[in-house]
Amino acid sequence: MQSELRISPDADFAQKVVDFMDSCLIGSETVVPARQANRLRIAADEVASNLLAYSGATEVLCQFAVHGSEIILKFSDDGVVYNPLSQSVSDTTSSVEDRPIGGLGLLLVKRLMSDIRYERSAGKNILTLQLHL
Amino acid sequence: MTITMNYATGSLMLTLTGRLDTTTAPQLEKALQENWDGIRSVTFDFAGIEYISSAGLRVLLSAQKRMNAAAGTMKLIHVNETVMEVFDITGFTDILTIE
Numbered sequence: 001m002q003s004e005l006r007i008s009p010d011a012d013f014a015q016k017v018v019d020f021m022d023s024c025l026i027g028s029e030t031v032v033p034a035r036q037a038n039r040l041r042i043a044a045d046e047v048a049s050n051l052l053a054y055s056g057a058t059e060v061l062c063q064f065a066v067h068g069s070e071i072i073l074k075f076s077d078d079g080v081v082y083n084p085l086s087q088s089v090s091d092t093t094s095s096v097e098d099r100p101i102g103g104l105g106l107l108l109v110k111r112l113m114s115d116i117r118y119e120r121s122a123g124k125n126i127l128t129l130q131l132h133l
Numbered sequence: 134m135t136i137t138m139n140y141a142t143g144s145l146m147l148t149l150t151g152r153l154d155t156t157t158a159p160q161l162e163k164a165l166q167e168n169w170d171g172i173r174s175v176t177f178d179f180a181g182i183e184y185i186s187s188a189g190l191r192v193l194l195s196a197q198k199r200m201n202a203a204a205g206t207m208k209l210i211h212v213n214e215t216v217m218e219v220f221d222i223t224g225f226t227d228i229l230t231i232e
Contacts, residue, residue: 014155038184038215045154045186104223105187111222 002065003027009052009060009077017048017062021073024064032071036133039112040073043129046105047075047084055079055125069133070114076126083118084109084127135181136164144174150181153189162192173205180211185219197228208232 005020007013021044025037032040044062051057057079065072084106110116115130134151145168151157165175175196185193193209200207208230212220220226 012156018152018154018156034183035215041152042154042184042186042215042219045156045188049155049186049188104190108187108219108222112218 002063004064005062007060007062009048009055009057013052013060014045014048017044020044020062021064028066030066030069030133032133036071036131040071040129040131043109043112043131044073046109047127047129050084050105051075051077051079051082055082057125071131071133073129073131074126075129076124078124081120082125083120085116085118134160136161138164138168140168143171144176145172146176146178148178148181152183152185153192154184154186155188158186158188158192161189162195165192165196169199173203175200175205175207177207177209178211179209179213179216182213182216184215187223190219190223190225193225193229206230 003020003024005017007016018041021041025032025040051060055077057077059078061074061076063072063074063076065074109129113129114132117128117130119126134149134153134157137148137150139146139148147161147164149161153161177193197207210232212231217226217231220229220231
């Protein structure tokens with residue numbers, strides 16, 4: 001089962017991506033438990049926000065697929081070369097006053113998903129998230 | 134996300150329902166900005182919150198910093214497993230008071 005969403009990122013981009021996730025999760029024949037479903041929603045929200053802020057993409061293709069007990073969520077965008085995996089991850093040990101704001105979203109995606117891969121192909125950033133049910 | 138606010142002298146309780154993410158975090162930020170004056174104690178009831186993303190964390194961090202600077206108190210109650218997992222991963226369990 002596969003679903004896709006192809007849109008130009010605008011101010012409502014994160015909302016549209018999460019709405020797309022909701023419809024995929026509701027429509028999935030494989031029942032996705034609430035905890036896993038929410039991990040996917042969080043990851044999708046983070047990736048969408050980052051794409052909007054940093055990629056300069058004019059078009060993003062989101063693809064959702066279930067293969068057995070694996071959920072695959074893929075984001076392909078036509079923005080500048082941007083590999084979220086190579087960005088520095090936020091320091092989680094500093095005090096409130098010193099805590100840097102950035103990087104938390106990517107940290108969450110890395111820790112909530114079972115696997116995450118980036119590739120650059122044919123002028124596109126392709127980020128593939130995988131969650132094992 | 135719906136935000137219900139209850140006041141007593143110097144204290145504010147916000148009851149949240151829905152999701153605290155990129156789309157809804159600005160709403161919480163605005164509610165806090167409009168209601169901060171004279172508040173020394175703030176409580177967030179998370180019973181109705183399904184999950185939080187980093188946008189929500191930023192609003193909470195900002196609120197915590199503000200309460201710290203004002204020598205006030207801030208706490209979160211009724212946090213579910215998914216939200217707690219996010220707090221654990223990001224180290225926010227050390228920053229926030231979660232009951």
